[in-house]
Amino acid sequence: MTHHVNFKGEKAVPVEERQTILQASLAAGIPHYHACGGKGQCTTCRVLVLEGQEKLTPPTVLEQAIKKVKKFPDNVRLACQSRVNGEGVAVQRLIRDEIDRFIFVDDTEDSFTTVMGESRKLALFFIDIRDFTPFVERSLPFDVIHIMRRIFALFKNAITQYDGEIIDTAGDGLYAVFGLNSRIKQAANSAVLAGLKILSDLRIFNNTYMRPYFNHTFEVGIGVHVGKVVVGNVGIGLSHNLTVMGFPVNIAARLQAATKELNNSFVISAVAYRLLKNPPYSVGCNYLNLKGVSTPYEVRLIGKPYEIKDTPVLPETRQV
Ligand code: FES
Structure with missing residues (x-):
C-alpha cells in the first residue's frame, strides 16, 4: 500500500510499504543527506517528526543505539530506519543548509544515491x-x-x-x-x-x-x-x-x-x-x-x- 509523507517546506512524497522514508525522499528528488548510505551509522538523514509519529515503525536496533548516544528525543528519527504505516506523517529534514547540500550531493540524479562513506x-x-x-x-x-x-x-x-x-x-x-x-x-x-x-x-x-x-x-x-x-x-x-x-x-x-x-x-x-x-x-x-x-x-x-x-x-x- 502507498502512503504519503509531507516534507515541510518541500513536498509530499509517496512511500511504498517496503520503502524507508529516506528511499522515498530520494526517489522523489529530495536531496536528502545520507552519509553512511542508509545503513543506520550516521545522523545525516535525521528528520523531526511534526505529525503522525505513531504511523512510523519503531526505531530499529541501529537507530536505538544512535538515539541513545546522541540523546535524540523521540520525535527525531533516522529516515533510513523508518517506514510508514499510514497517512498523516509530516517531517522536516534537520540537516539541509546550502553548504551541506554542496558537500553531500550535487544536482545530478546519480548523486542522490552516492554513499559518502x-x-x-x-x-x-x-x-x-x-x-x-x-x-x-x-x-x-x-x-x-x-x-x-x-x-x-x-x-x-x-x-x-x-x-x-x-x-x-x-x-x-x-x-x-x-x-x-x-x-x-x-x-x-x-x-x-x-x-x-x-x-x-x-x-x-x-x-x-x-x-x-x-x-x-x-x-x-x-x-x-x-x-x-x-x-x-x-x-x-x-x-x-x-x-x-x-x-x-x-x-x-x-x-x-x-x-x-x-x-x-x-x-x-x-x-x-x-x-x-x-x-x-x-x-x-x-x-x-x-x-x-x-x-x-x-x-x-x-x-x-x-x-x-x-x-x-x-x-x-x-x-x-
Ligand atoms: S543515512 Fe546514515 S543513518 Fe541514515
Whole structure:
C-alpha cells in the first residue's frame, strides 16, 4: 500500500510499504543527506517528526543505539530506519543548509544515491622520523627539503609496493592504510612487509647517503593496528582525497608514538600480529596503557632498539 509523507517546506512524497522514508525522499528528488548510505551509522538523514509519529515503525536496533548516544528525543528519527504505516506523517529534514547540500550531493540524479562513506576493515600504518628537529636546526632549509623528499620517497615506494595508500602526511610523519583492495589478513601482512622494507631501505640510505654526505643518520617509529574504520571522501572535486577515521586509527597512532618509550622501532598490536602469515620475530609481548582504552593493550615489538643518537657534528669547514 502507498502512503504519503509531507516534507515541510518541500513536498509530499509517496512511500511504498517496503520503502524507508529516506528511499522515498530520494526517489522523489529530495536531496536528502545520507552519509553512511542508509545503513543506520550516521545522523545525516535525521528528520523531526511534526505529525503522525505513531504511523512510523519503531526505531530499529541501529537507530536505538544512535538515539541513545546522541540523546535524540523521540520525535527525531533516522529516515533510513523508518517506514510508514499510514497517512498523516509530516517531517522536516534537520540537516539541509546550502553548504551541506554542496558537500553531500550535487544536482545530478546519480548523486542522490552516492554513499559518502563506508565501513571497512583496514590495516592502519603510522610512521614518524625520530629526532628530526635537531637535524632541521643544524641544516640549511633546502637541504632539509631535499632530505625529506628522499625519505618520503622511500616511504612511498615501500607503501605503494605493498598496495597501501597514503592518507595524510604531517611534518615528519605519515599515515597510510592497507586493505582498500584486499582482505584484512592480506592487509596486515602488507602493512608489516612495507614497514620492514622501510626499516631495511632506511638502513641502506643512512649508510650510503646520509652518513657520508650529511653526517647524520635517521631512525623511524612505526605503529600498525587493524580495525573497522569509516572510509570517506572529504574533498570537494578531489576524488582521491580519502579520509579514514575511527578509533582503531587513534590506536595505531598511539602505537607509533609508543615506539620511543618501548625503545623499539616497530610496534604492532597483538590483534594485527595474530593475522600475520609468517610473523616476524617479536621481542616478547608488552602491555601498554592507551588513552581511551580501559585495559592494558597487548602489543608486539618487531623492530629494533634505537641506536644512540649523538652523531658527532663535524666542525664547520670553510668553503672556497
Ligand atoms: S543515512 Fe546514515 S543513518 Fe541514515
